[in-house]
Amino acid sequence: MSFIVPLLAAEPELQPAAAKLAERFELPQEHCGEDFVLELTRDGLQLRWLDRPDMQPLVLDYTRGRQAWRQQLGGGRQEAVVRALGVAHGMRPRVLDATAGLGRDGLMLAHAGCEVYFLERHPAIHALLDQAVLHFQQYQSDDHWSRQRLHMLPSGSLLEHDVMPSFIQELKPDAVYLDPMFPERDKSAAVKKDMQILQQLVGPDFDADGLLPLALELATYRVVVKRPNKAPFLAGQQPQSQVASKKHRFDIYLKQAYPKIR
Ligand SMILES: C[S@@+](CC[C@H](N)C(=O)[O-])C[C@H]1O[C@@H](n2cnc3c(N)ncnc32)[C@H](O)[C@@H]1O
Structure with missing residues (x-):
């Protein structure tokens, strides 16, 4: 890295x-x-x-290109990540995106109604994401969903401290979302250019297994882990359920069911 x-x-x-x-x-x-x-x-x-x-x-500019286009389509609820976080069941969970990266998944979740807190440990990626979120929010009207639902946490990691910092503990997220860099992530030309740069800069997250127990401790209801389709479970731990997409699967670790929303 x-x-x-x-x-x-x-x-x-x-x-x-x-x-x-x-x-x-x-x-x-x-x-x-x-x-x-x-x-x-x-x-x-x-x-x-x-x-x-x-x-x-x-x-990283959420006001232009593919990301803006996806949002205008309004396809957010069909996104696998959105279904895995349980948004389809009427709940709009508060999500700690603890491996925020380029914020693409988090943005999908926020667009679908979740309040999302971004945590990223790489200082350059953190800076890029922070400025992209700020630019996106400033570009929109005062009552735009992005202003209420996207929150940038200070650069850092759940793994960094013996005791979790109070600003993370106090979040009490409904769900924690993890998408660490997988060692054998696809190196083919099909990998998007921005992901290639991210892979080269950040490298594989060899310590990723340690995130799962901490995420399970923090989340009130569930932890969702994004993995390449053929990758083993994070920390070798079998999830209770899964949502599949073309290249990835979303492993769902349930602590308890979301409350029923009338
Ligand atoms: C595959 S990318 C995440 C992509 C993201 N889901 C998106 O949609 O753009 C993984 C990111 O997680 C970050 N990361 C990995 N382990 C982390 C940790 N323990 N704490 C904070 N960030 C971490 C890496 O620096 C990298 O930016």
């Missing part, structure tokens, strides 16, 4: 703003041979993979 990613200005005029952001996210302000850099452009942050100039930088 390349943990050190400097944050630089793409143009000299953006230098003061870049320095402010770097300070806020505790990222270096100078490039010292790292493979990746975060660049502040006039359109926001982008993640550039310096060894692969053939690859477009990763830009």
Whole structure:
């Protein structure tokens, strides 16, 4: 995993703003041979993979492209992740997305009615996601669902502390969602470019098994784990139920049933 990613200005005029952001996210302000850099452009942050100039930088913008298109279709309730979290049963769970990544699944859940709390440990991915969420919320009207339902937690991990930080304990999430990076994730050309960059930057999450007991401790009702179809269960623990999608399955660990909503 390349943990050190400097944050630089793409143009000299953006230098003061870049320095402010770097300070806020505790990222270096100078490039010292790292493979990746975060660049502040006039359109926001982008993640550039310096060894692969053939690859477009990763830009996270929920107001444009595929993600916006999916939402406009209103297909949220049919998404496997939404069904796995139990939204179809009339419940709108408060979800801790404890491996937030690029926030795509979390955004689906929020669009479907869940309140979502993003937790991400990689400092550069955290910064990218934080700014994408902020930009999306500012782009929308004051009463837009994103303003009420998307929450960014400080950069960190459930695994980081002997005692869970109080801001996580106090959340008392109905459900915890886990999608750690799987070691043998598909390397084929079919993998989307942004996922390839994420895989290269973050690498496999070899400590992922440790997340399951902590998530089960935290969640009031259920934990949902996204896995590639052929992957073994997280921590070798058999789920009570599953939702399948084309390439993934969502393993559902039930603590108790959601309350009946009339
Ligand atoms: C496969 S990606 C998640 C993709 C995400 N579900 C989405 O829709 O964009 C996995 C992410 O989880 C993060 N991660 C892995 N283990 C973590 C942990 N213990 N705590 C916080 N973040 C973690 C990684 O840094 C990576 O960004």
